[in-house]
Amino acid sequence: MRFAIVVFPGSNCDHDAYHAAKHVLGQDADFIWHKEASLKGADAVVLPGGFSHGDYLRTGAVARFSPVMRAVAEFARAGGPVLGICNGFQILLETGLLPGAMLRNRDLKFHCEHVHVRVEQTVTPFTMQAARGQVLRLPIAHGEGNYYAEPDVLQTLESEGRVVFRYCSPDGAIVEAANPNGSAGNIAGICNDARNVVGLMPHPERACEAVLGSADGLVLFESVLASVRERGTLRTPDAGAVILTRS
């Protein structure tokens, strides 16, 4: 399969995502500069972490107007799997492809550390090979990871099972002490209603090899590979949007 890794001015985790896709997972991967209009026939799109446009105005606020985002939105609308990591998640929020917004970490500190997240939802292309309740040890590096959404939006996310990852203790307990940034409901990652667009603050692409301290992030990449293999590519609108039925 082919990954498209979008690069904005200021993205700095694009190479990690490329490495994970190409050298660890052994698949094809392309860097797509933010001004390009085509995703080069990608089967999955990754919006990587970093500080696109210097986080000027608001994190992800300017990136969403880049030409490439039109292609990403179309790809998402057609059911293509899109993974927004950290700044990528922030960009998806600003674009409206995911609901809600990010606030400054509650303690105003930039958190650069390993955390644990619990997989809450396995019916997405990026978590289908994980188990519900599985705990992943992943690094975070962010100053604005405090997920916020209006009460009715939060209610919808919860009732529709669209919270994909939650900050937890090493043994999987959802407690305040495990929440590094104050995010509502310990939310670390969510998906859209069609479940093909997933955003998360932790960095799975930086946890694909044990030598980096954790290989728990690899399951997200293995999952989307399995998902694409199962469903075929999404080059035509009729190829079957990646809408997974809820079990």
Place this chain on the structure above:
Amino acid sequence: MKAKVFVTLKKSVFDPQGRTIAEALQSMGYGGISDVRQGKYFELDVDSSSADQTRALAAEVADKLLANPVIESYRVEVEQEPASSTP
């Protein structure tokens, strides 16, 4: 004409920066300042001599870019340029 856009966090959103500033002021002895909310201020130089047009344009860009409607609200003030003396 100049448009001033004030963007602030909605009341329902917790403002850790504002809280930190308020606490700093308290520790500086300003016990009479009970709360602080931090926002953003933008000045737009608009190519128009109509206050209504300027205000509408400022609101449009505030909606599209300057404010995130999920967490922020804004207000616009239009400043009349001082009238130039005509010969």
